Amino acid sequence: DGGITQSPKYLFRKEGQNVTLSCEQNLNHDAMYWYRQDPGQGLRLIYYSQIVNDFQKGDIAEGYSVSREKKESFPLTVTSAQKNPTAFYLCASSTGTSYEQYFGPGTRLTVT
C-alpha cells in the first residue's frame, strides 16, 4: 500500500539531546513537509522541500533541521536549541500538480 510512514509513534528524550524523526513516503511525491501540532492548536509549518537536495524554512524553523537526500525520505532533527520541543510532529507529502497534502500518522515527542 502506498503511504507515508513516520517512526517511532512515541519518542522520549532528555532535555539537551538532539533527536531525529523519520518520515518516508512511497507515493512518488515531489514535495514533503514537516508540521508541529500543539494541544488545541492547528498545524504550524516547520520546513518543506519541493525537490531533492532543496528545502525551505517554514513559519517555525528555529531549533529544527532537515535533509532531503532522497525523494522518499525527509527526516527532521529536533535540536537542543528548540526551546519547547514536546509536541506532535506530522509529516506530509504532495505531488507537483496538486495542493492536497497526504499526512503520516505522526510522532509524539516528549522531552523532559
Add this chain to the structure above:
Amino acid sequence: GESVGLHLPTLSVQEGDNSIINCAYSNSASDYFIWYKQESGKGPQFIIDIRSNMDKRQGQRVTVLLNKTVKHLSLQIAATQPGDSAVYFCAEKKRGTSYGKLTFGQGTILTVHP
C-alpha cells in the same frame, strides 16, 4: 495579521443531524482551500477542497461552500455519524506563495452523540 480561523472551537450534534463547521479567513489573495479531518492521535485526512473560482463543491455526504464576499468557508456534513467525531481543520493557500504551502486554522472539535 492575515490568518485562517474558526468561529466555533466545538460543535456537538446528534447522530443523523446535519453539521456545519465554519471557517473565516482574512487573506483575500487565497486561491485554494481545503478541509481535513483529524481523529485523536492520528494524522489529518483529506475531506474536500475548493478553488477560489468556485462557490460550492460536493463530495460524499460533505459540501464545502465558499463565500468570497465575506471571506467565509464552511463544511457541511449530511446525516452526521458517530464516526464523524473528530477535529476538523480548514487550510488556505495564498496566491503566489510556494507551491503547496498551506496555512491551517485552529480546528473545530465535532462530537456526534448517538
